[in-house]
Amino acid sequence: MKDKFNLSSEAFDYLGIGFYKYCLGKNEGFEFINPSLVKILGYSSRAQLMKKKFVDLFCSVDEKNKFLGAIKKSKRVKFFETSLLKKNNKPIWVAISAFQAKSGTKNEYLEGLVEDISLHKDMEENIALERDMFQGALDNMPDAIYFKDNLNRIVRVNQYYLQGMNKKQEDVTGKTDFDFFPKQQAQQMFEDDNLVLTTGKPIVGKIERTLLANGEWNQVITTKIPVYDRQGKIVGTMGITRDMTAYANLEHSRFKMMMNALVVLGRALEMRDPYTSMHTRNVAVIAGEIAKVLGWDENRLLGMKLAAELHDLGKISIPLDILNKPGKLSDLEYQLIQKHVENCCKLIGDIDFPFSLGQIIEQHHERLDGSGYPHKIKEGDICTEARILAVSDVLESMTSHRPYRAALGKNKAIEELQKGYGNKYDASVVDIVVGLLDKNDGKIFWQSN
Numbered sequence: 001m002k003d004k005f006n007l008s009s010e011a012f013d014y015l016g017i018g019f020y021k022y023c024l025g026k027n028e029g030f031e032f033i034n035p036s037l038v039k040i041l042g043y044s045s046r047a048q049l050m051k052k053k054f055v056d057l058f059c060s061v062d063e064k065n066k067f068l069g070a071i072k073k074s075k076r077v078k079f080f081e082t083s084l085l086k087k088n089n090k091p092i093w094v095a096i097s098a099f100q101a102k103s104g105t106k107n108e109y110l111e112g113l114v115e116d117i118s119l120h121k122d123m124e125e126n127i128a129l130e131r132d133m134f135q136g137a138l139d140n141m142p143d144a145i146y147f148k149d150n151l152n153r154i155v156r157v158n159q160y161y162l163q164g165m166n167k168k169q170e171d172v173t174g175k176t177d178f179d180f181f182p183k184q185q186a187q188q189m190f191e192d193d194n195l196v197l198t199t200g201k202p203i204v205g206k207i208e209r210t211l212l213a214n215g216e217w218n219q220v221i222t223t224k225i226p227v228y229d230r231q232g233k234i235v236g237t238m239g240i241t242r243d244m245t246a247y248a249n250l251e252h253s254r255f256k257m258m259m260n261a262l263v264v265l266g267r268a269l270e271m272r273d274p275y276t277s278m279h280t281r282n283v284a285v286i287a288g289e290i291a292k293v294l295g296w297d298e299n300r301l302l303g304m305k306l307a308a309e310l311h312d313l314g315k316i317s318i319p320l321d322i323l324n325k326p327g328k329l330s331d332l333e334y335q336l337i338q339k340h341v342e343n344c345c346k347l348i349g350d351i352d353f354p355f356s357l358g359q360i361i362e363q364h365h366e367r368l369d370g371s372g373y374p375h376k377i378k379e380g381d382i383c384t385e386a387r388i389l390a391v392s393d394v395l396e397s398m399t400s401h402r403p404y405r406a407a408l409g410k411n412k413a414i415e416e417l418q419k420g421y422g423n424k425y426d427a428s429v430v431d432i433v434v435g436l437l438d439k440n441d442g443k444i445f446w447q448s449n
């Protein structure tokens, strides 16, 4: 028994694990302590530690009672994590294992191990601290942040996300966007996540609208990035969504203000020249429908319509009796009317627009074969918006009444466009216009009154 005991002790010393045998009852006290336990508890000799009572080594009375309670209940404990007092009265994290047995017929004793787990505890605390700091930073961010696994299931979200969804963490973990958002919206989110998962390419600053738990829509800007494991394999995605609703509303009110200013300008022009005013409004409808067929985004579509609304603004300086003159115009009068393009460029040329408004308007009477005006430029130099404007302009003009002539009609207008198909007018734009008319059973779709 003794040999067996000594051998174990050497092994435990080698491994740095404390080993003890502690007598209970009348002769309470350590019966055996290995050098590793002496070292763990910071004593300089075994004899010093042998004098201590086991229970006095506990830092906390609660912990001591918990340990003794466990021994009393089941005669054994395994890896009981607690702090013991070192010789210098500083605490050390240890894991105690103990087994209560009888020696011979009389003495009961505890036998077991004490392992120094301070390093492990430090690491655990550091990890917990880092985790808390990370979660704290996430929770304090005024953006919705979420982590998803490679099946697009939510792994973790921050407080802002939960508040916006009016949910608790446990309500969202393991769920997907299909559990919270309308199907079409969730499908788009799913496809974006999958794109990031399969390509590893982030989606940065995508502007979209989302439906909130309270039934309101908000406008958000979203960035999604891949999340990698330590081997460099994509294991999920992380997303940050910023609520832009307030900003979007502000932009919308500014935009409305600007559009209202244009409405006032339009009304002023209408008072002077109702025909041109109606013409530009109708041209904007035609050009807008063409742009929609081309699948242009909201901004480009808006630019197209604005250019159409303003394209004949330069006619403001042309005398009405020339603009509305019945019969043939003299060369000089025709030249004067052509000046409306130059006049318009003078009016808007030095105003900064987020798209090339001046260029579009300047080119709206140019023709692909160079037969237009004012610069007689040819197809490659004429921008797409100007090509659309040219076709819309001809179509509207020929189908509208003028003080000096009756409307020439849709068929004549189409005939003119077909005549210039691919040489004067952009063939694909003419095709779109013909397609739009077919869709509307041949009816004119742009005249509001």
Ligand SMILES: [Fe+2]
Binding pocket: 311, 312, 340, 364, 365
């Ligand atoms: Fe014009």
Ligand SMILES: [Fe+2]
Binding pocket: 279, 283, 311, 312, 393
């Ligand atoms: Fe026009």
